[in-house]
Amino acid sequence: DQQVKQNSPSLSVQEGRISILNCDYTNSMFDYFLWYKKYPAEGPTFLISISSIKDKNEDGRFTVFLNKSAKHLSLHIVPSQPGDSAVYFCATPLGGSEKLVFGKGTKLTVNP
Amino acid sequence: KAGVTQTPRYLIKTRGQQVTLSCSPISGHRSVSWYQQTPGQGLQFLFEYFSETQRNKGNFPGRFSGRQFSNSRSEMNVSTLELGDSALYLCASSLDSSIYGYTFGSGTRLTVV
Numbered sequence: 001d002q003q004v005k006q007n008s009p010s011l012s013v014q015e016g017r018i019s020i021l022n023c024d025y026t027n028s029m030f031d032y033f034l035w036y037k038k039y040p041a042e043g044p045t046f047l048i049s050i051s052s053i054k055d056k057n058e059d060g061r062f063t064v065f066l067n068k069s070a071k072h073l074s075l076h077i078v079p080s081q082p083g084d085s086a087v088y089f090c091a092t093p094l095g096g097s098e099k100l101v102f103g104k105g106t107k108l109t110v111n112p
Numbered sequence: 113k114a115g116v117t118q119t120p121r122y123l124i125k126t127r128g129q130q131v132t133l134s135c136s137p138i139s140g141h142r143s144v145s146w147y148q149q150t151p152g153q154g155l156q157f158l159f160e161y162f163s164e165t166q167r168n169k170g171n172f173p174g175r176f177s178g179r180q181f182s183n184s185r186s187e188m189n190v191s192t193l194e195l196g197d198s199a200l201y202l203c204a205s206s207l208d209s210s211i212y213g214y215t216f217g218s219g220t221r222l223t224v225v
Binding site: 041042043044045046049089091094098099100101102103104105 | 116143145147153154155156157160162167168170202204212214215216217218219
């Protein structure tokens, strides 16, 4: 059973608009979340993270929101740019800090 | 500094064969983790090595194995290949066995025919 779920396999938005990528998790003990971005033929690269002691973390155009009661987090990209087109994964550490559990990813397409 | 290097980038193998993939971590990084990415399952943890010792293992059959050398380079091996092993295999290195400092390589695309 998936512990981290990204229920939208794909998302398409217009350049300049907001992109919202969602992620749900099953275990309320999870206390740290990361977002990775992956371009084709490249490895994932770290984008932004959030600890459960916060409900929001911002880095430039990227903001991650955490709703612990709903076991839900979301990544907001404002404004979206064509270069943001990639697959986005949310992830959380499992069994300490030595491995990550990933969602299946959401493919974001930003149209010019 | 050089990133995480995985070789080969692409590989085609036949069912029943075995394959060895290589990962050279960032200089100074002692932890290497391996992940399998497939369209249906996303990214799944295979195993993690730190200072030549396997520290963690994911839920994969024994056909999947790995090792780490004294220079931190790591190899993973898959024996008796099955069609379902076709995937992108990614390795990630970090300084201190922590996922917070992961740097991923570009992966090896394995196709089993």
